Structure formats: structure tokens, C-alpha cells
Amino acid sequence: MTDTRDDTVISIVGLTKRFNGRTVVDDVALEVRRGEIVGFLGPNGSGKTTTIRMICGLLKPDSGSGTCLGLDILTQSTLIKREVGYMTQRFSFYEDLTIRENLDFVARVYDLDDRQKRVAETIARLGLERRRDQLAGSLSGGWKQRLALAASVMHQPKLLLLDEPTAGVDPQARREFWDEIHRLAAEGLTVLVSTHYMDEAERCHRIVYIAYGRIVARGTVAEVIDRSGLSTIVVSGANVNRIAALVRGRDGVEQVAPFGNDLHVVGPDAALLKQAVDAAVAEVGGGVTAVPGATGLEDVFIRLMQQASVEDRAGNGRRP
């Protein structure tokens, strides 16, 4: 039943969901191809989880249509669920069972054939051998997360949905987790991941930024930064605090943020931004250097969030 004509894994249009009369996902369209890792970013409550749940058939949209793995999201949700792995923010295990026993339990829930073989293969595939007989309750955050990943891919899904999978996990474990995700994607698994972390966004092939239920930016990280049109000036030196106070609120300056000993000053018009910073530098009488710098994804997201917030407050064609 799966569509084999092309590599399209997710194809949805007009996806909309309301809760208690409030629109939390608004006319979302999305195309995802096989083997892609697509990051879902956006402020808290912007509709990332709700969108993911509608795509995988866990939640019915109020309107919109489309396919996931070639199956209709409105009428074939039971079949979709079988082909999807879903790792939620708060994964739970039996703490008094070992890794192997927990995976065996999951294999029973999925009613998998050749259970023992499947569990052993999954343990090997996710590098869990050394910890196989350790109680889940005694695992560190990174290993628990690895166990959660193992549990969500054991039934060999074609699409993996990760909802903030590395919240609270240290950088080393997070890096290993992402190496694993890339390995799985290279094998053909498609991954949709929601995250608040910039470094995770940067590890996605493509990102989608959603605010107030609407997609407001999409593309590769480089494309999203480029299309924002933002420029950045990095100011360093003894007087950066004074510069910060002086440039805030000036024409052309949208964001002023200290990064260690430097100050990042960001704005949408490179010439105006330079004027504002130059004026502040002249006012403090030197002691600083100001050079063009690379605009970061975080700066872009802050801008997108602020813009979306203004538009949302203005009503801007938003349906009830």
C-alpha cells in the first residue's frame, strides 16, 4: 500500500487543529522525502507536537489532508501508526526491569515475530550490549534515551518522530544520539524531530519553524539564516557594556546580546546597523572593535518569534 512511485514520505496540506475554539495548528503544509531529517522548531505551545501527532495518525485534524508513508492521514491512521516510531518527551520504562527485559516487553506489545532475535538485534544495533542486563532505573539520562530510541525503532518503522528527544541530556550523549539518528537516516529511515536546541537544528537536513501554529520559515539552516536578511556586528573590547546600553533601541538595531566577552548587535538593514554601532563606538571614544559577524540561527528564531507575535496580536487573517 505504501507509495513506491517516489520518495515522498509525508505530504500534507491545509492541516488545521482547534482546541476549545482556539486554532493551534493553522493551515500547515509539509513535504518530507525518504531519509530526510527534518527539524521542527518554534516557541513553547506553537503546535509542533500537535502537528506531529496529526501526521502520524494519533490525532484527527479539523481540516486538511495528505498522506504519510503513502497512507491517508484521515482514513488510514491505524496502518500509519504501525509504520511509525514515536519517541515522546517523557519516555517511560519499567525501572525495575533491565534494558533487555524492557525491550522484550515492547516487542510483546508490538506482537513482533522472532521476539528474542529482534530484541538481540536491536540491542546490537543501538550499541546497548554492555548495559543489556542493567536495570533501566539505574541508567544515566543518555543511556535511558538510547533505550527509548531502541524501543521506538525495534519494530522497524519507516518514519521516526522524535519529540524533544534530548531534553536534559549532556552534550556527549546528545552528540552520540545524533550520530545514531544520522546512521538510521542513511539506512532510509525518515526522521521528524521537534527541538528547542540550536545545535540539534543544525544537525537536521532541513528545518521548519512554526509559530502560533503557522509555518513561518523553512529550508536548510543556511537558507533560513540567509532569507532572514539579518546582519550582525560583533563588538569586543573593554567598553562593550556601554556600547550595549547605547545601541539598544537605536534605529536599525533589533537585538543586542552578550556572547562571552563580545556583544552581538543584530538588525535587518546592514547600513543602518553599521551607522548605529559606529555612532556608539564614537560616543565611547574607542576601546572597542566592531566587525561584521555571522548571523546565528538563534538570532533568526528570535526575530521570527517576535514577528509572529506581532502578527498574531494584530489578528492578521487568523481564523477562529
Ligand SMILES: Nc1ncnc2c1ncn2[C@@H]1O[C@H](COP(=O)(O)OP(=O)(O)OP(=O)(O)O)[C@@H](O)[C@H]1O
Ligand atoms: N489535547 C489538548 N487539549 C487542549 N489544548 C491542547 C491539547 N494539546 C495541546 N493543546 C494546546 O495546543 C497548543 C499547542 O501545543 P503543542 O503541544 O502542539 O505545542 P508545542 O509546540 O509542541 O509546545 P512545546 O514546545 O512546549 O512542546 C498549546 O497551547 C497547548 O496547550
